[in-house]
Amino acid sequence: VDDDALSIEVRKDKLHGGLLAAGFDETSCVSRYQSVLYRKESQHKPSPYLISRLRSYEALHKRCGPYTESYNKTLEKLKTGHHLESTDCNYLVWISFSGLGNRILTLASAFLYALLTNRVLLVDPGTDMVDLFCEPFPEVSWFLPLDFPLKNQFDSFDQKSPHCYGRMLKNNSFANSSKSILAPFVYLHLIHDYDDQDKLFFCDEDQTSLQEVPWLIMKTDNYFVPSLFLIPTFEQQLSNLFPRKEAVFHLLGRYIFHPTNPVWGLITRYYQAYLAKADERIGIQIRVFDTGTGPFQHVLDQIIACTLKENLLPDISTEKPIINQSQKSKAVLVTSLSGGYFERLRDMYWEHPTVTGEVIGFYQPSHEEYQQTEKQFHNRKAWAEMYLLSLTDVLITSSWSTFGYVAQSLGGLKPWILYKPENRTAPDPPCGRVMSMEPCFHAPPFYDCKAKRGIDTGAVVPHVRHCEDMSWGLKLV
Numbered sequence: 001v002d003d004d005a006l007s008i009e010v011r012k013d014k015l016h017g018g019l020l021a022a023g024f025d026e027t028s029c030v031s032r033y034q035s036v037l038y039r040k041e042s043q044h045k046p047s048p049y050l051i052s053r054l055r056s057y058e059a060l061h062k063r064c065g066p067y068t069e070s071y072n073k074t075l076e077k078l079k080t081g082h083h084l085e086s087t088d089c090n091y092l093v094w095i096s097f098s099g100l101g102n103r104i105l106t107l108a109s110a111f112l113y114a115l116l117t118n119r120v121l122l123v124d125p126g127t128d129m130v131d132l133f134c135e136p137f138p139e140v141s142w143f144l145p146l147d148f149p150l151k152n153q154f155d156s157f158d159q160k161s162p163h164c165y166g167r168m169l170k171n172n173s174f175a176n177s178s179k180s181i182l183a184p185f186v187y188l189h190l191i192h193d194y195d196d197q198d199k200l201f202f203c204d205e206d207q208t209s210l211q212e213v214p215w216l217i218m219k220t221d222n223y224f225v226p227s228l229f230l231i232p233t234f235e236q237q238l239s240n241l242f243p244r245k246e247a248v249f250h251l252l253g254r255y256i257f258h259p260t261n262p263v264w265g266l267i268t269r270y271y272q273a274y275l276a277k278a279d280e281r282i283g284i285q286i287r288v289f290d291t292g293t294g295p296f297q298h299v300l301d302q303i304i305a306c307t308l309k310e311n312l313l314p315d316i317s318t319e320k321p322i323i324n325q326s327q328k329s330k331a332v333l334v335t336s337l338s339g340g341y342f343e344r345l346r347d348m349y350w351e352h353p354t355v356t357g358e359v360i361g362f363y364q365p366s367h368e369e370y371q372q373t374e375k376q377f378h379n380r381k382a383w384a385e386m387y388l389l390s391l392t393d394v395l396i397t398s399s400w401s402t403f404g405y406v407a408q409s410l411g412g413l414k415p416w417i418l419y420k421p422e423n424r425t426a427p428d429p430p431c432g433r434v435m436s437m438e439p440c441f442h443a444p445p446f447y448d449c450k451a452k453r454g455i456d457t458g459a460v461v462p463h464v465r466h467c468e469d470m471s472w473g474l475k476l477v
């Protein structure tokens with residue numbers, strides 16, 4: 001693409017059809033307006049209602065964000081420990097918790113919840129959030145100030161904490177408090193180990209009572225958006241915001257997650273050096289939850305079986321050499337903690353010609369061997385790799401992995417998902433195409449709030465279904 005064509009492209013949809021606000025300083029976060037150069041045009045346009053709600057959220061954030069007059073006033077209620085009259089601004093504090101893929105999914109869930117409940121989202125910077133993500137809202141930061149009074153309690157918040165919503169319900173300390181002594185903050189425990197009381201968060205009645213609480217503090221490792229679609233109060237708003245349900249994370253993710261300049265450098269250098277020139281880009285995301293160090297033969301077999309069966313890669317020829325080399329080239333981006341799968345695949349397609357004559361190149365940006373949560377460069381690479389996967393044309397992902405969910409939804413891609421191996425054997429079929437690009441909610445509640453009994457929440461409405469890779473999970477389709 002020559003420079004003129006590029007600049008026309010940029011002007012055309014730099015703002016993703018109105019999803020992004022204009023007027024940011026471009027150099028402080030190059031990816032925000034440059035990502036359009038690397039992405040295919042999205043099939044999913046934001047609805048006019050979503051655009052207008054985002055602009056009004058930005059205004060709310062500017063009015064209520066850190067160190068504004070309203071923020072300082074609401075903070076007083078935390079310090080004095082009670083509140084009498086309703087507040088001007090209410091807040092949702094997201095605690096930095098779990099792996100990077102999980103955090104990206106939970107932050108998007110928290111943002112949607114904040115939009116639905118007119119709260120201001122504040123992000124605990126944790127160890128690396130500032131290093132990885134640009135500010136998404138104009139003018140006022142989304143990061144929780146370091147001097148936030150409860151900050152040093154975040155790590156210890158759990159189901160036994162006195163302000164934990166589920167525990168308050170058990171003790172009747174939430175319902176019994178008259179408005180005059182209502183707690184100024186509630187801790188929402190939405191981690192996969194949460195109990196029946198914590199799960200009442202997903203009930204209409206509970207949402208009504210939580211409305212009055214100025215500070216909600218949330219710790220979660222799950223993409224809980226599908227269950228928000230089952231709460232009657234939010235139904236109408238959600239259907240106006242997202243006429244197409246399968247684009248929820250796709251749109252919210254593209255709105256809030258912009259890689260910082262160092263991460264954008266990792267993405268663009270890699271893309272230009274190894275992926276840009278290929279006729280087709282294929283992503284293979286390999287995440288093995290088995291214990292023991294890979295690579296495992298059954299996983300390699302499964303990947304090869306999937307790519308051949310679904311015609312994603314051509315077979316190799318072991319007999320005669322292929323003379324007529326086709327001009328078509330495919331670049332395969334492999335991501336994995338282990339380097340072993342990549343090496344075996346690369347060698348296979350180097351040592352043998354393909355039956356079609358196509359030339360296949362394999363590339364793997366890193367092989368970090370094991371998950372390291374505190375190391376800075378480690379998560380920069382992880383974020384860059386999720387993003388690079390999202391820039392491919394065809395995607396293969398692993399079951400249960402939030403890393404893969406982020407890549408597929410950001411990219412607007414419906415991947416082929418490698419079904420989870422049992423007892424170290426590749427399943428048959430090895431993979432299948434997913435119904436939608438939405439992430440899976442791994443630990444949803446199975447409760448009918450009105451009837452007060454258990455139900456199958458995957459069978460209530462047509463757009464909330466069980467996931468392909470986890471039978472008890474829920475996803476939007």
Ligand code: GDP
Pocket residue numbers: 098099100101102103286287335336337366368370371372373378379381382385400401402403404
């Ligand atoms: P999940 O465990 O697959 O759901 O994904 P998470 O992102 O929540 O946690 C896994 C963490 O392990 C990531 O944040 C990375 O730090 C690391 N990780 C897993 N797979 C890869 C990979 O393919 N590349 C890199 N660079 N890191 C990975």
